[in-house]
Amino acid sequence: MLQLVDFVVRNRFFLVFVLLEVLSVWLIVRSNTYWGATYFNTSNYYVAKTLAFSNSAREFTKLDEINADLAAENARLHAQVTSLTQRQPLDAPAGYVPDSAFASRFTYTIAKVVDNETSKANNVLTIDKGAVDGVKPGMGVISATGVVGKVRFCSANYSVVTSILHSQFMVSTKLVRSKEIGYAKWPGKDPNLIDLIDVSKYTKIFKGDTAVTSDQxxxxxxxxxVGKVQNVAVHPNQTFYNITLRLATDFRNLSYVYVVQNQQLVEQEDLKARTLEKR
Incomplete structure (x- = not known):
């Protein structure tokens, strides 16, 4: 308290000067219409700027929460779209009615990427969901834009995913326009590009054609x-195209993914194993 009094005493002339300046400005603004309007507009401008900055800062602190909400909404929409497309396949013959359990067999679990590789020959990524969340090895993983990979290992709270950017990973892929089916396989170079192999050259493929996961x-x-056709080439002695796709998923900026569970996968795999045993 004594220090405050001492400060006022030592600076009393300066403080009186500042007080008189403020009083003078106030009197000018009150008595002059032009200066009053100028003060009003200027103060409103800076107040608006301050509020905008404050709102931006507040929204920035909530980005994680907003992203999580968007990821949850995307998972719900993925499930709805998958179920609808399976119940009413566009290329199904007249009279085909799929089983309702088959149509809704895919469910989605949201996960956040906590580690990611893109520069190796065999890349993997780690997500923050594991066995306690129902994640199991063999489940597919997608992003909001496309295919990501397949779960390889699980702990209680984390899972390692084999990325599509892996030399041993292949996914059955269909070209939407031509209906041709091949396999997407990464050649181990550019993380934005992947090869589409085993597509017959006796059909027309165009640059920009869309490639998606097939029904098989x-x-x-x-x-x-999966991606879009960037380059198409064919050699005279080959029966297949050399096709390069630009991947739909941007692996360098991957934040949230969706673990896909096929509720009927065990039944499908068991039946396939029994078939192979009988051969």
């Missing part, structure tokens, strides 16, 4: 984006 796939729902 028990891990991924059909119709999930």
């Amino acid at each position: 796939n028990s891990v991924f729902p059909p119709g999930i984006m």
Whole structure:
């Protein structure tokens, strides 16, 4: 308290000067219409700027929460779209009615990417969901834009996913326009590009054609984006195209993913194993 009094005493002339200046400005604003309007507009401008900055800062602190909400909404929409497309397949013959359990067999679990690789020959990523969340090895993983990979290992709270950017990973892929089916396989170079192999050259393929997961796939729902055709080449002595796709998923900026569970996968795999045993 004594220090405050001492400060006022030592600076009393300066403080009186500042007080008189403020009083003078106030009197000018009150008695002069022009200066009053100028003060009003200027103060409103800076108040608006301050409020805008405050709102931006507040929204920035909530980005994680907003992203999580958007991811949850995307998971719900993925489930709805998959179920609808399976109940009413566009290329199904007249009279075909799929079983309701088959149409709704895919469910989605949201996960956040906590570690990611893109520069190796065999890349993996780690997500923050594991066995306690119902995640199991063999489940597919997608992003909001396309295919990501397949779960390889699980702990209680984390899972390691084999990325599509892995030399041993392949996914059955269909070209939407031509209906041709091949396999997407990464050549181990550019993380934005992937090869589409085993597509017959006796059909027309165009640059920009969309490639999605095919129906011949028990891990991924059909119709999930893989990429778009960037280059098409064919050699005279080959019966297949050399096709390069630009991946739909941007692996360098991957934040949230969706673990896909096929509720009928065990039944499908058991039946397939029994078939192989009988051969």
